[in-house]
Amino acid sequence: MKNNPKETQKNEFATTAEYIRKDLWHSDISIDDQLRLRIRRLEAAEEESQFWTFNLSDVFLPANSIYPSIRPISDFPELSKVLVLCAQRYLETAGQSKSRTTRVRGIIYLLSMALEYLWIQDVTKFADARPYHFENLVKSLASGGWLVALNIQERIHALASHERSMLFETQESVIGKHVFTYRQTEIRKILGTNIRNFRSVTAEPVTALEERDGSLQNVWGASRLNAVLSYINIFYDIGADWGLSFPPYIDSNKLAKKLARPPSRTKNINVGAASIMLKSSASWIYEYGPLIADLIEEVSKEVVECRMLTRKYMGKRLRSFFETLPTRLRVVGALPFPIEYLDFGRRTKERSHSLRTAVLCLITACYVTIATMNGRRKDEIGHRKFGLRRGDLKVISEELELYQIDFYIEKTYQERIPFYVNKITADAVRLLERLEDAFYQIDVALFKKDLSKNRPLFCYRRFSLSKGVGERKQWYAFSTSGKGNEEDAMPYLRLAFGDGDIPAVSSHMFRRIYALIFYYQYENADLQALMYQLGHFDLASTMIYITDPSSRPESEQISECLDISSTEIQKVRQAHVDDLNEELAIVRDEKFEHEVFAILNGETRLGGYERFVRRVHLKLATAVEINSERETGTPIVGILKQRGHFPRPMRHGQCMAGSTLSIKSARCLSSDKLDLDRSRANAHTCGTCMFHLTSEPYLSNIDADLREIEHEMENLDIGSLMFEQKRNERDNVREALSLLRGRIHEKKNI
Structure with missing residues (x-):
């Protein structure tokens, strides 16, 4: 009786699985008799699969020299077990991190390539591995990544021509060049490689072969190389x-710094791009x-109305409904682009726009x-499980414009904590909730089995x-490169920057933008215009829990509405x-340096600090031989920083006192003359x-402040104490404004 190959393989798999299970103790990892590895996903939303599966x-x-044909690792129980034990080892060290599934997946892929490298060297068991x-x-790896380490180009050249042609498909791009797209599954099977993502290239496919996350032309940086070496060390840790x-x-860190390319300085986003x-x-x-929320609500309502139709006829009805929808026709001129389609399709015209756009x-x-x-x-906002959800926004006082959001604290607490937020944040969340409510009606009508108690805000349906x-729900991701939802931010950025250069953006850049707005909000034209348009945007909202004496009255007012008594x-x-x-x-240090150099370069700056910097410059210039203003400026910046000077933005200018102890010259000294009382600071x-x-x-x-004071005076009784106080304040601001304009005029005429 002949053996059934499938039955034989099934039995071998079951034997290997049992062999691996003997040393599997972690509750979040398991393997079945088909050698399918399952790892629990801590980050999974309720309606998603709770496990990541890998075969x-x-x-x-x-x-290689020992085995003349490509073999799956499942044929070798010892190596299969090594890979699984490495995954378990990482889970042991990762704890309850929500990113552990992503990392362990990357580790399995990476260590698979490391095993492939050893296999090419005829190392078929770890006892044969040597340090060299x-x-x-x-x-x-340092010279060319996995493509070089695994001899990918040589292996492709060694293939027969018909096998080589199976690795890619070609098509003509919109600019007339031929694009070679690698068939990911075929290239892995034919070469026996574990590299997973090859780019589409416009040159000859073999010589231009490169990975999505690296290329032969760009050797690895130290940070990336160090991470890879650290993961390879898990082979020893098990x-x-x-x-x-x-x-x-x-x-690994020292070795990576020695062999990798020198780190390039990341170009930070500037205040111009941030304000745009x-x-x-x-x-x-x-x-x-x-307007967009209105459109989504009407389309969603129509979906609910025609829920009994087959999908094919529902699509036809939606198309007809959308083309004649009065709301769409009404907003054509209001939006920055016409909405021509419900969604993108294969026949959609290039650069056309849809409701999805x-x-x-x-x-x-x-x-x-x-x-x-x-x-x-990033994930405190947009994560499908830990990001913002319907109901996380709470109104504390609409009159005081006090709002609260339960943000998930990713780095430390790993729970949701209430934070005070400003009005524009609340308005943004309310819009997202309108979209979610509309899509939820579709979920109720068509996808009842997928309903979840938690309703994340950064998702939608096509x-x-x-x-x-x-x-399937579409999960939003703030990114500008890649495929699928990895380009979700590009339509917005193209419209925002027009023909200008789109800055290198990432989801980690927003703390810098916050800092840029904090320091430039009173002098950048776009930010000033936005402030007037919105009334204000309170950047102190997230900082309100700091007991800065100058903001204490506002803190006390807010603490009456918020429960902030918990020490934890x-x-x-x-x-x-x-x-x-x-x-x-x-950003503060960058701005301080910029202001000092601006003074020394003769740019228009006014105030006592401008004169003070020039005096320090003259003293330093007489003591040291200098060749340029910037050469002098560098030590000046250091001297002033040592004194505790740094900028603090205010509506009428910048206070450079910082944390200096020499405060007796300041004009806003507190009554006990021991501290600065910046609540007394004004243009006069x-x-x-x-x-x-x-x-x-x-x-x-200052001019806007003057108009505000004059408006307040119109509502006061002439001769009253408050009227006289406001009149005195108005006269002081007028005097300061007139003096400042005169000095600027003099500066420009010098």
Whole structure:
């Protein structure tokens, strides 16, 4: 009787699985008799699969001198067990981190490639591995990544021509060039490789072969190389019984810095780009957002109405309904682009726009606003399980514009903690809730089995021309590169920056934008215009728990409405503020240096601090031989920083007193003369202060303050005490404004 190959393989798999299970103790990892590895996903939303599944049969080992054909790792129980034990080891160290599934998946893929490398060197069991194998591996990785280490180009050239042609397909791009797209599954099977993502290229496919996350032309940086070496060390961490008897890389960080390319300085987003993004977001939230929400609500209502139709006829009905929808026709001229389609399709014209484009732009605007105004991390806002949900926004006092959001604290507490937020944040969340309510009606009508108690705000459904409504939820991701939802932010950014360069943006940049807005809000034209448009945008909202004496009255007013008595919650809030302060300090130092150099370069700056810097410059210039203003400016900046000087933004200028102990020259001394009382600071008081620095952009703020005072006087009784106080304040501001304008005029005529 002949053996059944499938039955034989099934029995072998079951035997290997049992062999692996003997050393599996972690409750979040398991393996079945088909060698399918299952790892619990802590980050999974309720309606999602709670496990990530990986089939060990999908790991390949190429031909080598010992085994002449490609083999799956499942044929080798010892190596299969090593891979699973490495995953378990990482789970042991990762704890309850929500990102552990993503990381363990990457570790399995990475260690599969490391095993492939050893296999090519005829190392078929760890007892045969030697330190020089890993020395050669790190050199290859540093010079060209896994493509070099695994000899991918040589392996492709060794293929027969018909096999090589199966690796890619070609098509003509919109610019007339031929694009070679690699068939990911075929290339892995034919080569026996575990590299998973190859780019589409416009050159000859073999010589231009590159990975999505690296290329032959761009060698790895130290940070990335160090991470890879650290993960390869897990082969040693699992113990000599199954893994290596020696650590491959004793000091991976030092080795990575030695071999990798020098780190390039990340180009930080500047205040111009930051203000464009915030200004554009405000337009989407207040001008376009309500119109888009109206459209989504009407389309969703129509979906519910035709829920009994087949998907095919639902798509036809939606298409006809949308083309004649009065709301769409009404908003054509209001939005920055015409909405021509429900969604994108294969026949959609290039650069045309759909309702989905508008939804993505609005969601991105809300994301940018919430992240910026509150200095939050990526997943604290948009994560499908830990991000913002329907109901997280609470109104404390509409009259005082006090709102609260339960943010998930990713870094430390790993629970939801209430934080005070400003009005534009609340308005952004309310728009997202309108969208979610509309999509939820579709969920109730068509997808009852997928309903969840928690309703995340950064997701939506696509309206399909062929099926009516997409069956899967689309999860928003703030990114500008890649595929699928990894380009969700691009429509918004293209509109915001027009023909200008789109800055290198990421979901981690919002703390810097927060800091830029904090320091430039009173002098950047776009931010000033936005402030007038919105009345104000209170950047102190997330910092309100700091007991700064100058903001204490506001803090006390808010604390009457918020329960902030919990010591533990206070610690979490303070930790968040400390994180923000790190970025604020970076931008503060950048701005301080910029202001000092502006003074020395003769740019228009006024106030006592301008004269003070020039006096220090003259003293330093007489003591040291100098070649340029900047050469002098560098030591001046250091001297002034040592004195505790740094900028503090105010509506009428900047206070440069910082934390200096020499405060007796300040004009806003407290009554006991022991501290600065910046609640007394204004254009008139600070006009003669040595720490005051101002420039022309601040004129508009002072002028606006003057108009506000005059408006308040109109509602007061002439002769009353309050009227006389306001009149005195008005006269002082007028005098300060007139004096400042005169000095600016003199400066420009010098």
